[in-house]
Amino acid sequence: MRVKLTLGFALLFFMASCAPLKPLAPERRIPSDTQQGRSRPVDPGIVQNITGIDSWDKVLSPWLGTPYLLGGTTKNGVDCSGFVSGVYMEKEGMSIPRTSAEEFKIGKAVAKHDLNIGDLVFFGDNLKVSHVGIYVGNGNFIHASTSLGVTVTPLSDSYWVPRYIGARRYL
DSSP, rough: OHHHEEEHHHHHHHHOOOOOSSSSOOOOOOOGBBBTTOOOOOOOOOOOOOOOOHHHHHHGGGGTTTBBTTEEEEEEEEEEHHHHHHHHHHHOOOOOOSHHHHHSSSSEOGGGGGTTTEEEEEEEEEEEEEEEEEETTTTTEEEEEEETEEEEEEETTTTTTGGEEEEOOOO
């Protein structure tokens, strides 16, 4: 019984690490990825200009449109922290924690005005981290949205501004 409770608690903690904030954010997509407001996978052979840096765009483009899946870690379905850890493993061969709360604990703190492409941006309520994305330049971040899947959203979006907690640099 104790093992089941411990395992159940661990699973609950893992699943809650990237839980959607309510209400769901009204988000924007890169125009070429929009089809009647619904997420759709992007042809992995097409590299989209997300950051303007070829090495980043080649890794990020195939993720665009990947559906949101709580606990997911692949291009078949992913949550926010699974997306971030997957991108870092794919691009840098770097293993980072699997939950947004743990990801926030490490790395170098970065001021919002000093963000570089690849920095992780964190969101939540009252300093409790519940969402993470990757800064892609020009005031935008890419993340696994519960409603749109992997998408690009402005940091200035009225939903995300009050929920911004901070950023961390891993590179």
